[in-house]
Amino acid sequence: MIEIGKYNDLRIVAKNSDGLSLSDGDREILLPYMHVPKDAELGDTLKVFVFVNKDGNTIATTQEAFAEVESFAFLTVVDANDDGAYLDLGIGKDVYVPTREQKRMMEIGESYAVFVYLDETNNRMLASSRLDKFIEEDDFDFDEGDEVSLLISEKTDLGFNAIINNRYIGLLYHNELFSNLKPGERRKGWIKKVRVEGKIDLTLQPTGYGHILDTKDVILKELKDNGGKISLGDKSTPDEIYERFQISKSAFKKAVGGLYKERRITVTDDEIKIVVDHFAD
Known part of the structure; x- marks a missing residue:
């Protein structure tokens, strides 16, 4: 078919x-x-x-379309009038968004997160920026800590909403982000928490003990590659840590704490040193 x-x-x-x-x-x-x-x-x-x-x-x-039906995408408005807007689909065929399906009035040149679907009456493609109509709110097919694919959909007062695995919606909080995000970006993320009311908290950092083990290995390698010490420590800022390792300060402290308990490193406010006995490990 x-x-x-x-x-x-x-x-x-x-x-x-x-x-x-x-x-x-x-x-x-x-x-x-x-x-x-x-x-x-x-x-x-x-x-x-x-x-x-x-x-x-x-x-x-054979042209590549920016979106298929039954999927979320971030598309740009190429034309608009009182009845609706037309979004560039990348194939010389625009997808139509009726005014009633616009969360807010769309403007030419602006891009929006939309859900693409078929008009049942004529099989033509339509889109809607009223994403809540197409989001699943239960029967989650993931657990806390699972890796997921994200489409950043919009900025909010709390952070950024993101479409999860083309089915659900979750939130990345501003105070847990260590890099600039923009709506339309596709990112790898992790499920941080599924709340009782069904809300989903997201993170861009891997979670769980396995991630801490990986981070410990990364820090040890960085120490060895830099003569046994690096200029980060207990008082380093989240931005300084993220710039070097692309992890949160919390993940950094857990990994460093584990290495310290194993007596493989020493730690000060602004420096980590590898213990000589472990330099060749």
């Missing part, structure tokens, strides 16, 4: 005056010559994006 608004693997079954006929075995659609790869031959299978054009015809393209 050919899926509209998604990538499909289709076989070239014929050539005609307008392009190639592609088939899934039951149905044929057109791939215009302007999007045909130079080395394409009859019988080849092509990965194409399928959509309905302004004339109501189902068309394929």
